Amino acid sequence: MxxxxxxxxxxxxxxxxxxxxxxxxxxxxxxxxxxxxxxxxxxxxxxxxxxxxxxxxxxxxxxxxxxxxxxxxxxxxxxxxxxxxxxxxxxxxxxxxxxxxxxxNQPIVQVVIIKVINGFKRSNRTLEVLNPQITVSLFGFSVLLKSIIKPKYYPCANGIIFTLQSLK
Incomplete structure (x- = not known):
């Protein structure tokens, strides 16, 4: 709530x-x-x-x-x-x-996101270009989009962050 x-x-x-x-x-x-x-x-x-x-x-x-x-x-x-x-x-x-x-608890969530992102960077899977701070900002932006866009388009708002994370 x-x-x-x-x-x-x-x-x-x-x-x-x-x-x-x-x-x-x-x-x-x-x-x-x-x-x-x-x-x-x-x-x-x-x-x-x-x-x-x-x-x-x-x-x-x-x-x-x-x-x-x-x-x-x-x-x-x-x-x-x-x-x-x-x-x-x-x-x-x-x-x-x-x-x-x-x-x-928001700082805890941000640390977890950065740790996960750094884990992806070390394993050469994603995010070689994007640094963790930009990715956290993009995650926040996608959450904002979820609140603006109609519920049936939520997968589209979720897809923005994952599309940006998969860039090399």
């Missing part, structure tokens, strides 16, 4: 009075402040968590760190759902912080 899915939901919950997530007499300026805190707490925790999760993966292993991040993200999303059921702003912020912190 990405944060892009939650933005409109959190906006309606915090800013609107019809859902009564916050008391109806809460001033609009306070609602704006709470909305900013909820949204920024995820990204601040992501920023901080990426450093700690990357260090943790060096000591316990990448696979274990990835599983830990997935479990943490699941716990964060469960707390977020619980906050919606109980109309608790502080549980919502806590859920966002936990899921943001455990979303910090």
């Amino acid at each position: 990405g944060q892009g899915l939650l933005f409109p939901i959190i906006n309606e919950l915090v800013m609107s009075t019809k859902f009564q997530f916050l008391p109806t007499d809460t001033p609009q300026s306070t609602r704006h402040l709470y909305y900013g805190v909820v949204i920024s707490s995820f990204f601040l925790a992501w920023f901080i968590g990426s450093v700690y999760i990357a260090k943790l993966s060096d000591s316990i292993g990448r696979k274990t760190a990835m599983v830990l991040c997935l479990v943490g993200a699941m716990a964060g999303y469960a707390i977020t759902v619980l906050s919606l059921l109980s109309n608790s702003l502080w549980l919502l912020i806590l859920g966002q912080v936990i899921s943001g912190f455990t979303t910090g």
Whole structure:
């Protein structure tokens, strides 16, 4: 579940009075402040968590760190759902912080991609021309294309990265 899915939901919950997530007499300026805190707490925790999760993966292993991040993200999303059921702003912020912190696994994924790419380079199979940073950027571009292109064309978006990787 990405944060892009939650933005409109959190906006309606915090800013609107019809859902009564916050008391109806809460001033609009306070609602704006709470909305900013909820949204920024995820990204601040992501920023901080990426450093700690990357260090943790060096000591316990990448696979274990990835599983830990997935479990943490699941716990964060469960707390977020619980906050919606109980109309608790502080549980919502806590859920966002936990899921943001455990979303910090992106550096691990980038390292794994670079290791796989370097393995391909050593075995003379692919990527003699492309360096790992360009390939990671192209991978990110293909993920972006997947979100833009209609679902029935996903194989086309996936094929871009593999076509670029097979260049010699």
